[in-house]
Amino acid sequence: MAEPVYRRRVAVLGTGLMGSPMALRLVEAGHHVTAFNRTAGKTAALEPAGATIAGSIEAAVAGCELVITMLSDDEAVASALEALLAALPAGATMIDMSSVRPDTARAHAARLAARDCFYLDAPVSGGQIGARDGTLSIMVGGDETVFARWSPLLEAMGRPLHVGPVGAGQLAKLANQLLVGVTLAAVAEALLLLRRGGADAGKARQALLGGFAASRVLDVHGQRMLEGQFEPGGHIATQLKDMDNVLTAAGDLDLPCTRIARELFAEAVDQHLGDRDQAAIYLTVAARNARAPS
Secondary structure, three states, rough: OOOOOOOEEEEOOOOOHHHHHHHHHHOOOOOOOEEEEOOOOHHHOOOOOOOOOOOOOHHHHHHOOOOOOOOHHHHHHHHHHHHHHHOOOOOOOEEOOOOHHHHHHHHHHHHOOOOOEEEEEEEEHHHHHHHHOOEEEEEOOOOEEEEEEEEHHHOOOOEEEEEEOOOOOHHHHHHHHHHHHHHHHHHHHHHHHHHHOOHHHHHHHHHHHHOOOOOHHHHHHHHHHOOOOOOOOOOOHHHHHHOOOHHHHHHHOOOHHHHHHHHHHHHHHHOOOOOOHHHHHHHHHHHHHOOOOO
């Protein structure tokens, strides 16, 4: 990867399934990366690659130009914000690449502005594969000038696109998660229908991928469903959190497909599938039909 014109000093908070490969992309792009994760073992791959590992959030962000958060939910990001505000230099930028509510993003932007710092909300789509390959779709909300400043760095991780003011990135991610969640449920139903009806579900899926029903979910998650491969690239519990956030952001909008899919993901969590890949929603749909999956 080509050396950047200017090497940035970046703190990455949260190096789990997504954060670790994203941080590696920044290291490979030549940036000075300091990483922190509450579970220290999740930073193991970063230090040999050239990142600095910090023992606290305050140590990670001290002296940095940019802090990237890639955390589990609104509460985790809010907790990190409390810690980093004490150490973040004036003029620095926080880019929250976690998936949180749009109102959370706007509240965090206001707090940072009061400290003469900048903020972008930039959630991503593309899963572990996209994080590893640097092909994530990055949906960015915030000031266009701040976006222009950091867009070249974001390009090390994927394809950044400015979609509106603060909170718009999170709203775009919620629209993404609505589509993913509803489609996951639909793919699970379609594959169960094929199997129970006696079709070769694998070949039928190939046929569907050549037509109007083709989607990334049918391609990647459909294959996982057929193979019974549910090791997490994402989590059922995270999908449920996102569906809840969609309904919160929707206010008085009636989103019937979202509500039905949300019920399925809640049922999957009740079945102790929360730490499995989203494709495991197939198991919940199969269980509703009172027979083990074929």
